[in-house]
Amino acid sequence: MKKIPKILVTLNTLLDNPLVSIVVPSYNQGEFIKETIDSILIQDYAPIEIIVIDGASTDNTVEILKSYGDTPDLIWRSEPDKGVVDAVNKGFALAQGEIIGIQSSDDFYLPHAVKTMVKALQTNPDVGLTFADIVTIDSEDNELRRTNFPPFSLEGFLSKDFYIPQPSAFFRRELLDIIGGWNDKYFVADTEFWLRMVFNTKVLKIDSCIAKRRLHQAQRNHEHRKIFDSYRHMIDNSENLASAPLCLQKAAKIGTHLNCIRYNPTNSHLQSTCHLWRAILLRPALLGKFSNSPLLIPGYLQLRILASRLKQNLTRITRDILNTLPQS
Structure with a gap:
């Protein structure tokens, strides 16, 4: 990885209608990826390029991608890769936009999302990263919760008063050119990417809900040991934090x-x-x-669990005793 500078990245002046690149890493998400792509295609902003990097899915993902034909805003590749970090970095290499977003192939944008975030970056030319609130849903589209994050602060981000949701984050490509892409040393590569970024630019949180994040059993989010270890190593190895x-x-x-x-x-x-x-x-x-x-x-909690088990056992024993008594 590139050595991280200790100064804020200088940002260029945005065009009136800057190209926005949305990178979509994908693997066996045929159940959801159409909703992801369609949520980008229906945005009331142009120009947008959608870059789907698929890791040679074995489900119906490729058939869905082929169904879009020659849609000019969609670029896709399907080939073996080394996982989501490799896919995202391949997408970064293809991206031509002045503004870049990353959208998982099981999440999707709400209407006006891209227009909202482009306006935020245009109105705040010294901001390199902006994010907004999201809704979390389950695999059946039922709402589980929604965020209501406070304004961004570096201290709040580090102490986990809030997090930067990937589905609602957009950043200036100058940052990508300086800090590099996702680092495959970390299972929490997305969080580590934001960690490097927040030390190198001003960050703005938008008080708007612009995306939905889906929870289901096939996600990496359930691999607690890898997340646990990777997050700790990320903090311990951060050059920015060492000098903070x-x-x-x-x-x-x-x-x-x-x-x-x-x-x-x-x-x-x-x-x-x-x-x-x-x-x-x-x-x-x-x-x-x-x-x-x-x-x-x-x-x-251990005592409460023990008490619950004891109650269940007593109930079972009482029931068994009553069942042995002669019926009147």
């Missing part, structure tokens, strides 16, 4: 502890309690945020 003010290093430690709770590979409640209290000691204000969390009391 102590307040930002402290924020990154808080974020690491909270991430360990979210992606606890051992499912140990005691370990989660330990990480929560370490985060609270670094930032006492977190005690209010987690005041109702059962993790605050060491062993509480």
